[in-house]
Amino acid sequence: DQQVKQNSPSLSVQEGRISILNCDYTNSMFDYFLWYKKYPAEGPTFLISISSIKDKNEDGRFTVFLNKSAKHLSLHIVPSQPGDSAVYFCAASDTGTASKLTFGTGTRLQVTL
């Protein structure tokens, strides 16, 4: 049972444009959400997070939006840069019960020149 889903396995965006990566979840107990960026053969790098008490969090070029009623979150990267090309994982946790992240399947972002 995939509790966190990223339905787009890949995304191609032109440099300077906005990249929008989407993530859906099914577990209503999840209350903390994170985005990680991963290059091949490296560990995931934390990008940005959002608590369920908020609907938006911004850090530089990265903004995460949370729609609790739709159980949907998205990561916006603007402007996109070639160095943003990587696999992006969303992850979710229920902070009240266990220190455990559930990851989505990942979206490969390619930023083209």
Add this chain to the structure above:
Amino acid sequence: DTEVTQTPKHLVMGMTNKKSLKCEQHMGHRAMYWYKQKAKKPPELMFVYSYEKLSINESVPSRFSPECPNSSLLNLHLHALQPEDSALYLCASSQGWGRGKYTDTQYFGPGTRLTVL
């Protein structure tokens, strides 16, 4: 500083070997994790240590044996592995329990690429 270090970077072992993976963090985090990641898949949780005690074991085979000697170190002892255990093994740490909640921003190390022959 959000650095988690892992050694070795690469490891090749036979099915009868015994080896260990090591992980270290100096961020004062009290929760540490082992994940396994196969190609084109998300990381899968194996073990969680909270305040140096094993709190989660995701039904991992006994040929994987975790150890947390102190709050900064986490080991994963490997014995009699199978070729299908070849993967990227990731260590992560987080602050752990605080203000009645697990503050779960996990920071990952670079991983150990394990190949079992």
